[in-house]
Amino acid sequence: MRWIWIDRFLEFESGKRAVAIKNVSLAEEHLHDHFPGRPVMPNSLITEGIAQTGGLLVGEYHSFAKKVVLAKLPKAVFHFPVIPGDTLRYETTVDYIKDDGAMVTAVSKVGDRVQAELEVVFAHLSDDDRTKNLFEPKNFVFTLKLLGVFDVGRRADGSRLTEPPGLLKLEEELKAAGT
């Protein structure tokens, strides 16, 4: 199972900003427990979706050569609860991308209403023994494809962001390596 909490990218400007949407539906089982009789999209999962939007933005900038992990939320303010039928729009903007980490500022909106405001700091893990087998960042190229980034994405120079060549070969290699 893949832990994906966004449905599709609407905008993707390499190294700068990305916009993704998340449709909230009663078909999602977790809403039946959170809370019984009063379904509310958990803000923790909204945070996860925003971190995925921003994390893929940062990871793509490094061509997924670095392990990008959520490290810190300096700010997370939520204004109202999100319910089934709402479409969340996560707008993320890069504040900085450095060698050892990155930060994005994000807002989550339902229609024109600002539902949440976040700052998300990502760390870039070094490839030491402890983290070597944690995950294979190159796998995220497939996530980008799944989420439509190559349909809407732009490079920093404005040209179309295209699927990296040899994606099929990479998929086979990763499968063979069992990652």
Place this chain on the structure above:
Amino acid sequence: MPSQNEVFEKVQSVLCEALGVDEDEVTPEATLVGDLGAESIDFLDIVFRLEKAFDIKISRGELFPEDVLTSTDYVANGKVTETGIAELRKRMPFVNLDKFASNPNVKDFGTLLTVQDMVRFVETKLPK
């Protein structure tokens, strides 16, 4: 060049944003790790906010000389050697290392840095 007070106020607001602490906790004597609860990842955040607030560039390791503290050239048996202390003094003239030098346990280094040290550090980076 801004006055020391102006620098302090900006450093104070940077630390409030990065560490989620109240302004009155950020006194000049407060230590970042001990009193304000900063963790290693916070330094990444603090460095970025300082760069933005003061329009300066801070290189990796300037505020926290990880490379010195993990190098066998400068550390032996969990303590910073004399050569190591000399290197730290050279690299971090804005920190008072006298107390640390008397019992230089590497693990205590992180608790040294005070808000006042940060102010002095920023001042060394500002155009004269």
